[in-house]
Amino acid sequence: MANGKISTKQLAVLVIYFIIGDMLLVLPSLIVSAAKQDAWLSGMLGFIVGWPVAWFLYKFSRLYPKLTIVQYSRRLLGKWLGGLVAIFYLYYYLTNVSVILREVGDFITTQFLTETPIMVIHLLMVILIIWSMKSGIETIARTGETFFPWNALLFIALIILLLPQVQMDRIQPIMTEGLRNINYASLYSSTFTFCEMNVFLMILPQVANSKHTERDYLIGAFLGGMAICSIVMLTLVVIGPNLIPSLIYPTYSAAQKINIGNFLQRVEAILAINWIISTYFKIILNFYALMLGLTQLLKLRDTRSMTVPVGLIAFGLAFAVTPNTVHFNYMINYYIYWDITCAIVLPLLLYAIHLIRKKYGHPNLQQDRL
Amino acid sequence: MKRIGQMIVVCVLSLSLMTGCWNRRELDELGILSGVAIDRAGKDYQVAAQVIIPDQVNSRTGGGKAPVTLYKAKGATLFEAFRNLTTTSPRKIYTAHIQTLVLSEEVAHEGVAKVLDLLVRNQETRMNYVVMVAKQVPAEQIMNVLTPLEKVPADSLFNSLETSSNIWSPVSKITVDMLMDQLTTEGIHPVLPGVTTTGNAPASQAATKEEIDVPVKLVLSELAVFKGDKLAGWLSPSEARGYNYITDKVKSSVGHLKCPDGKLLAIEIIRTKTKLKCMLVNGEPVIEVLVETDSNIGEETCNLDISSPVTIKELEQNAEIRANTLMKKSVDTMQQKYKIDIFGFGNLIYKTHPKLWKTLEKDWDEHFSKLQVIYKTKMHIRNTGMTSNSLTRIMKE
Structure with missing residues (x-):
C-alpha cells in the first residue's frame, strides 16, 4: 500500500474535503457561542492563521519527502523516543476517527433516526471505512474526485438558495465582543480545520511527484478555508448570533429555512448528504493515516490483517468516547490544545532537532534509507 | 463455491441494510x-x-x-x-x-x-x-x-x-x-x-x-x-398598524383620509419601506423613523378634483400627516401605557452605538418611555386607478 500514488489534483480535493469535513455543521455553533456577532471575523482570522499552519505542515513534510511522520520521528529521535512520538500520533489519529464517527452517529440519531441505536450507524460507517481501506488510497482519492463536482454544486446551491434569507444587520455591531473572545473563537476555526491537517504528514508521501504539489495543496487549503468562512458567515446572517449558540446543528437549521416561493423548500437533506460525504473523507483519511502508521511502526508487510481489528476498535471507541452529547460538546473545547500540540508544537520540536542534528554530524540524514 | 458464498453474503447484507430503517x-x-x-x-x-x-x-x-x-x-x-x-x-x-x-x-x-x-x-x-x-x-x-x-x-x-x-x-x-x-x-x-x-x-x-x-x-x-x-x-388594530409601519412589516395596505367635507378617500399603499436611524443629540439617543411610500387612490367618495396636481400634492401631505400620527399613537401607547420596547429601538442603539447601549441596557424600558422619536413620511401618489375624477363628481346633477 505504500506504493499507492495519488495525483496532486486528487490531493487538492482531499484537502478541501478534509477541511470542510465535520465542521460544516458544528463549527458555527462553537464559534458563535464564543464570539457572538463577530464570529465571521473569527472565521476569517482562523483562516488567516490556519492557512500558514497548513503551509508549515507541508514544508515540514518535505524535509523527508518520502517518509511519513511515524518514520522520520524515529529517524530523528531514535528507536524508543521516536517510537513514543509515533505512538502518540497513532493514538491521536485513532481518537480522531472515533470522535468523528461519534459526530456522525450523534447527528443521525438527533435529526433523522431518533430511535435507532447509535451503534448501528457507527457499524455502517465502520464497514464502509474498512471496505475503503482495503481498496487503498488510490480508490479513496478517486472517490473524492468523483464526488467533488456534485458536492461543490450542492454547496454553491445551498448558498444561493439561502441568499433571500440573509439579514446583513445581524452582524452589527462590529467588533464589540472584545479581541479576546474573537481570538479565542478563531482557535476553533483554525484548529479543527487546518491543524487537524497534520494527518497529511502521513499522506503526502503517497502523492505522485509533481512540480505542482505545493501549489495544489495550498489551493485546496485555500478553497476549504473559504468554504468554512462562508458557512460561518452565512449561518450568522441567516439565523443570527442569538439563536446559534443554543442550536446544535445551526447550518442544518439554516438549510431548513430555504424557501423559494413556497415551492422549493424542505431541501435540508441535501446539506446532510453533503456533510456525511465530507465527514466520511475526514474519517477515512484519519483511518488511513492510522493504519499506515501502524504498519510502519510494527514493520508489517501490509495493512490487510490489521484493518478489521482496528476498525472494530474504532467502532467500540466511538461508542465509549463520550456518554452523551453534552459531554461531547464540553470535551471539544479541550480538543483544540491537542490539535495544536500535534500540528504545531511537536513538528516544531522535531524541526528544531532536525536542524541541530543536521549541524552536528549526520550530513546524510535526509537521504532515504527505508 | 466461494463465489456463491460471496453472493449470499452480499444478498444478506443488502437485504438487511438497504431496505430501510427499522423504526x-x-x-x-x-x-x-x-x-x-x-x-x-x-x-x-x-x-x-x-x-x-x-x-x-x-x-x-x-x-x-x-x-x-x-x-x-x-x-x-x-x-x-x-x-x-x-x-x-x-x-x-x-x-x-x-x-x-x-x-x-x-x-x-x-x-x-x-x-x-x-x-x-x-x-x-x-x-x-x-x-x-x-x-x-x-x-x-x-x-x-x-x-x-x-x-x-x-x-x-x-x-x-x-x-x-x-x-x-x-x-x-x-x-x-x-x-x-x-x-x-x-x-x-x-x-x-x-x-x-x-x-x-x-x-x-x-x-x-x-x-x-x-x-x-x-x-x-x-x-x-x-x-x-x-x-x-x-x-388595537390602528396601533398595530403603526407598529407594522415602524418595523417595516407592511407590504401593501389600504388606509383612508378625511376630505375637507368630512367624507372619506381610500388610499391603496402599493409599496412602502421604513428605515430607522439613531442619532445622538446632546448624548441622548433620538430615533428617526423614515417611511417612504408609493400609493394609488383606491376609492374616492368626496368631491375633490383629483385630476389637478395641486389636489394630489395636498392629499400626499394629508396622508403623510396621518401616517405620522398612526405611528406616533402606537409609540405613545407603548411608551406611556406599557413601557415596553416592541419596536427594537433599543436594538438599533445597540447596533449603531454599542457603547452607549451598555449604559442604557440595564433600565432600557425606563429610558424607552422617555425616548424621543421623530417621524418623517414621504408619500407618493402614483396614479388614480382606471378613472380620474370620481363618479360622485362627474355625475349629472
Missing part, C-alpha cells in the same frame, strides 16, 4: 398534525391537536365529513401531554407539518418560552409555523372551528395570516423562528398576532357545510404585546 413509519400509521392549541387546565397543560383526516382532504374521496379531527390530552409537561394524545388517537401524532400554534392568554401570561422549548427541541418540527394568541376564548376553541374555503382550519389560519399580512397593515405574521429571535435579541420585545372567534353558535355547528355564511368564523384581531416572554397587553 420506519408508514404514512398510514401517522396522524399528521396541522395545528396545536395549548391551554392551561389547572396545573396541567392541555394540548388540542388538530389532525388531518387524509380521506376527507382528498378531493376525490373527500366531502361530507369534517376534514380534520381534534384530539385533546392533558399532561404535567407538554411532551407528556403530546404522548398522552395517543390514548385518544389511534395514530402517533407526526408534527413535521404543523402550521399553526395557538396559545391561550393564560399560557401567554405565564411565558411562551416554556411552551416553545419542546417544539424547538423536537427534531421533527420545523421553525416556520406561525404562533398566535387566542384572545378571550380558549385556544382549543380556535382549533375547533371549521373553515369553508380551506379544508384544513390550521392551514386556513396560516394562509389568512399570510394573505392579510401582505395586503392589510394591522396584521403581521410571526413565525416561531422570528419569535425566538426577538426573545433572544437585545433591546426588543416580541409581539404576536391575536386570533378570536366571532358568532355565538356552538363551534361544532360550524361543521355543517350546508350554510353559506358559517355561524362561527376565525378573526385575526389585535396584536399581543409581550414583556420578555410574558403577555403584557394588547394593541
Whole structure:
C-alpha cells in the first residue's frame, strides 16, 4: 500500500474535503457561542492563521519527502523516543476517527433516526471505512474526485438558495465582543480545520511527484478555508448570533429555512448528504493515516490483517468516547490544545532537532534509507 | 463455491441494510398534525391537536365529513401531554407539518418560552409555523372551528395570516423562528398576532357545510404585546398598524383620509419601506423613523378634483400627516401605557452605538418611555386607478 500514488489534483480535493469535513455543521455553533456577532471575523482570522499552519505542515513534510511522520520521528529521535512520538500520533489519529464517527452517529440519531441505536450507524460507517481501506488510497482519492463536482454544486446551491434569507444587520455591531473572545473563537476555526491537517504528514508521501504539489495543496487549503468562512458567515446572517449558540446543528437549521416561493423548500437533506460525504473523507483519511502508521511502526508487510481489528476498535471507541452529547460538546473545547500540540508544537520540536542534528554530524540524514 | 458464498453474503447484507430503517413509519400509521392549541387546565397543560383526516382532504374521496379531527390530552409537561394524545388517537401524532400554534392568554401570561422549548427541541418540527394568541376564548376553541374555503382550519389560519399580512397593515405574521429571535435579541420585545372567534353558535355547528355564511368564523384581531416572554397587553388594530409601519412589516395596505367635507378617500399603499436611524443629540439617543411610500387612490367618495396636481400634492401631505400620527399613537401607547420596547429601538442603539447601549441596557424600558422619536413620511401618489375624477363628481346633477 505504500506504493499507492495519488495525483496532486486528487490531493487538492482531499484537502478541501478534509477541511470542510465535520465542521460544516458544528463549527458555527462553537464559534458563535464564543464570539457572538463577530464570529465571521473569527472565521476569517482562523483562516488567516490556519492557512500558514497548513503551509508549515507541508514544508515540514518535505524535509523527508518520502517518509511519513511515524518514520522520520524515529529517524530523528531514535528507536524508543521516536517510537513514543509515533505512538502518540497513532493514538491521536485513532481518537480522531472515533470522535468523528461519534459526530456522525450523534447527528443521525438527533435529526433523522431518533430511535435507532447509535451503534448501528457507527457499524455502517465502520464497514464502509474498512471496505475503503482495503481498496487503498488510490480508490479513496478517486472517490473524492468523483464526488467533488456534485458536492461543490450542492454547496454553491445551498448558498444561493439561502441568499433571500440573509439579514446583513445581524452582524452589527462590529467588533464589540472584545479581541479576546474573537481570538479565542478563531482557535476553533483554525484548529479543527487546518491543524487537524497534520494527518497529511502521513499522506503526502503517497502523492505522485509533481512540480505542482505545493501549489495544489495550498489551493485546496485555500478553497476549504473559504468554504468554512462562508458557512460561518452565512449561518450568522441567516439565523443570527442569538439563536446559534443554543442550536446544535445551526447550518442544518439554516438549510431548513430555504424557501423559494413556497415551492422549493424542505431541501435540508441535501446539506446532510453533503456533510456525511465530507465527514466520511475526514474519517477515512484519519483511518488511513492510522493504519499506515501502524504498519510502519510494527514493520508489517501490509495493512490487510490489521484493518478489521482496528476498525472494530474504532467502532467500540466511538461508542465509549463520550456518554452523551453534552459531554461531547464540553470535551471539544479541550480538543483544540491537542490539535495544536500535534500540528504545531511537536513538528516544531522535531524541526528544531532536525536542524541541530543536521549541524552536528549526520550530513546524510535526509537521504532515504527505508 | 466461494463465489456463491460471496453472493449470499452480499444478498444478506443488502437485504438487511438497504431496505430501510427499522423504526420506519408508514404514512398510514401517522396522524399528521396541522395545528396545536395549548391551554392551561389547572396545573396541567392541555394540548388540542388538530389532525388531518387524509380521506376527507382528498378531493376525490373527500366531502361530507369534517376534514380534520381534534384530539385533546392533558399532561404535567407538554411532551407528556403530546404522548398522552395517543390514548385518544389511534395514530402517533407526526408534527413535521404543523402550521399553526395557538396559545391561550393564560399560557401567554405565564411565558411562551416554556411552551416553545419542546417544539424547538423536537427534531421533527420545523421553525416556520406561525404562533398566535387566542384572545378571550380558549385556544382549543380556535382549533375547533371549521373553515369553508380551506379544508384544513390550521392551514386556513396560516394562509389568512399570510394573505392579510401582505395586503392589510394591522396584521403581521410571526413565525416561531422570528419569535425566538426577538426573545433572544437585545433591546426588543416580541409581539404576536391575536386570533378570536366571532358568532355565538356552538363551534361544532360550524361543521355543517350546508350554510353559506358559517355561524362561527376565525378573526385575526389585535396584536399581543409581550414583556420578555410574558403577555403584557394588547394593541388595537390602528396601533398595530403603526407598529407594522415602524418595523417595516407592511407590504401593501389600504388606509383612508378625511376630505375637507368630512367624507372619506381610500388610499391603496402599493409599496412602502421604513428605515430607522439613531442619532445622538446632546448624548441622548433620538430615533428617526423614515417611511417612504408609493400609493394609488383606491376609492374616492368626496368631491375633490383629483385630476389637478395641486389636489394630489395636498392629499400626499394629508396622508403623510396621518401616517405620522398612526405611528406616533402606537409609540405613545407603548411608551406611556406599557413601557415596553416592541419596536427594537433599543436594538438599533445597540447596533449603531454599542457603547452607549451598555449604559442604557440595564433600565432600557425606563429610558424607552422617555425616548424621543421623530417621524418623517414621504408619500407618493402614483396614479388614480382606471378613472380620474370620481363618479360622485362627474355625475349629472
